[in-house]
Amino acid sequence: MTTDKHPENAPAPVAVLGLGLMGHALAAALLRAGHPTTVWNRTAAKADDLVAEGAARAATPAEALAAAPLVVACVTDYDALRTLLDPVEAADLRGRTLVNLTTGTSAQAGDTAAWAAERGLTYLDGAIMATPPGIGTAEATIVLSGPRAEFDRHAPALRALAGDTPYLGADPGLTALYEMAVVGLMWSILNGWLQGAALLGTAGVSAAEYTAVAAKGIPTVVDWLPGYAKQVDTGTFPADDATLDVHRAAMAHLVQESESLGVNAEFPALVKALADRAAAAGHGGEGYAVMIEEFRRPAAKPE
Numbered sequence: 385m386t387t388d389k390h391p392e393n394a395p396a397p398v399a400v401l402g403l404g405l406m407g408h409a410l411a412a413a414l415l416r417a418g419h420p421t422t423v424w425n426r427t428a429a430k431a432d433d434l435v436a437e438g439a440a441r442a443a444t445p446a447e448a449l450a451a452a453p454l455v456v457a458c459v460t461d462y463d464a465l466r467t468l469l470d471p472v473e474a475a476d477l478r479g480r481t482l483v484n485l486t487t488g489t490s491a492q493a494g495d496t497a498a499w500a501a502e503r504g505l506t507y508l509d510g511a512i513m514a515t516p517p518g519i520g521t522a523e524a525t526i527v528l529s530g531p532r533a534e535f536d537r538h539a540p541a542l543r544a545l546a547g548d549t550p551y552l553g554a555d556p557g558l559t560a561l562y563e564m565a566v567v568g569l570m571w572s573i574l575n576g577w578l579q580g581a582a583l584l585g586t587a588g589v590s591a592a593e594y595t596a597v598a599a600k601g602i603p604t605v606v607d608w609l610p611g612y613a614k615q616v617d618t619g620t621f622p623a624d625d626a627t628l629d630v631h632r633a634a635m636a637h638l639v640q641e642s643e644s645l646g647v648n649a650e651f652p653a654l655v656k657a658l659a660d661r662a663a664a665a666g667h668g669g670e671g672y673a674v675m676i677e678e679f680r681r682p683a684a685k686p687e
């Protein structure tokens with residue numbers, strides 16, 4: 385069987401909308417994998433090197449959509465996506481599959497899926513868990529959700545973008561939720577590391593020296609996660625390793641140390657405030673994962 389007059393087993397044609405840092409890397413990976421690639425970007429010059437390497441340049445988003453059954457979009461945000469797709473006639477959208485790798489919220493993904501469905505455009509939402517240099521490598525992950533059959537149909541092209549492309553389910557909003565969860569985790573690690581770098585900097589320790597020690601602790605914490613995940617999923621929080629009260633005492637020391645050395649104490653104070661609330665609710669003798677109760681509800685509004 386062939387699709388859109390393309391020979392069976394040959395890399396399928398793909399169009400890429402948006403050639404910023406990420407979109408450019410996506411288009412380059414598709415080209416490297418042998419996919420006939422059509423590119424469009426608002427600022428046309430960003431396509432020049434890709435065109436020199438064999439990509440076809442589309443003058444408009446509609447022209448890009450006409451060139452391939454699979455369209456990958458990666459622009460700043462969902463408003464930008466709609467700005468470029470809204471003027472495209474429904475007839476030019478019908479029958480195409482849009483894989484949207486733009487970052488947004490789950491509600492925006494749901495709205496865009498509904499918008500696409502009204503126009504006969506099949507919609508897969510994706511979230512990139514890599515930076516541009518990682519695109520097209522085995523280490524890159526792009527999570528995807530939407531209609532399973534479309535995910536399967538375009539799996540070879542998606543694998544050209546990332547070695548790991550987990551399918552999360554039919555709900556188009558799930559990828560956005562995963563992306564938000566993962567960037568939140570990333571910022572927590574980075575903020576904790578920066579706090580440490582600021583503290584040790586007061587003793588003349590370079591960030592590189594500190595990192596040599598600190599990096600060893602990160603896999604240790606990662607090892608705790610499956611056990612804590614089980615506690616979160618079952619709703620029981622035995623203090624198998626340390627109680628929340630023991631953690632709170634160490635948090636108080638971190639706040640005190642930061643303040644006495646003239647380092648910003650806002651981040652550890654916020655962590656301590658959450659733990660203090662959990663302890664005030666009677667959970668000080670339980671394990672750290674009991675803090676999930678604090679994360680599950682909005683903060684009380686100040687009086």
Ligand code: NAP
Binds near residue numbers: 485
């Ligand atoms: P970027 O380098 O700033 O590129 C932004 C792209 O959006 C450019 O192609 C830009 O076109 C286009 N754009 C913005 N507004 C537009 C509009 N109104 N109409 C048409 N095109 C418009 O950003 P990026 O790093 O490629 O990121 C793109 C998306 O990927 C974001 O949602 C980001 O969160 C996500 N992402 C990025 C990374 C990363 O490491 N960079 C990682 C994961 C996810 P012009 O060139 O004409 O300005």
